[in-house]
Amino acid sequence: MATRHHHTANGGISNRRAARNAAFQDKIRQMRLPLAPLVQMSTGAVHPAFPATLLNFWLLTEDQLDDLARFYHQRSPSPWSGQYPCPITWQSGLSLGEKRRKIGKFIGLRLRYSNPDTHQDRGADHGGGAAGEASGGRSGPAEEDALVLISVES
Template sequence: MMAPLTRRSSALAAKIATLQLQLAPLVPLPSGPPHPAFPKTLLTFQLLTEDELDSIAHHYHQSTPGPWTMHYPAVMNWDKKFLARPTRRSSRDAKMMGNEERRLSQVEVKFVEGLMETVKDIQAPEPRVLASTPSSANSSNPYAGHSDKDRIRIKRRKVGKFIGLVGMDTPVEEIAGRIQASLERAVEASREELRRNEEIMLRRRKFA
């Protein structure tokens, strides 16, 4: 009985030692102190809250692009619309903002274009035909309406890669999911544009 306990104790000790790994602070460009919540150890990195992850991304010009964004050793490719927390709106607000939400963000457009050109070995899932009033909660694509846990995990991975941690590369499943989510948004935007054009043509015919 002692051998299994010894192995488990050794594994636990190795895990604790890994979590105690010291992380070198990263200063923002062009100058200034590191972010107050910058993790000092791998353990504190794993305990970062979503607010802290968002604040770190902003502090290092990743969620708010500027002249220094691309001058860091790595970039987060932080898509604020994709990583935004869900908000509750009244039916009136949803109707007013519906068209804007269905448009692809510039980051998504560049993301899709770049992946289609460079990632040749990944077959993107076929976009599904959407209903006239799609609901991300009903989508089988986890990145079209990702959960709070998924969203925070993606943010943590982006911050981890930015500060130089290993094992933080984007999973193939996430890349495929992002492609599908962007394609679905593009399809819905096209459907909405077609619907608006049809309404304009009907109004013109009535007054002709």
């Protein structure tokens, strides 16, 4: 009996769409990028919810983001807090987007501005302050801004 579900043929709709749309193909490739796990300074353990790919990062829930900040000593000041490569400040009352930007910065992602001419200098974004804090007073990034991987190629 023939199937009526054409999406199962030829690898599915995403493969057919990617073949016709280079931007979509690039986005799929980007979402598959692996993320290197960060180990906890005090134990050497990796948080069980640490995202394995960029897509997994975008799927983290608010509770998971809070727990990642706690696990990696970023929620409450401790002797371990500043020992990570890119420590962050975690206040109560952060929105989901602010939490995601802070954890993204913490694990090696950074905010890329699609139109740098409309934003102030981002020098602090690379070293200090969370990506959202370097937004020149904006409450958050514009929709066209995106978190991207910082290149760690040798």
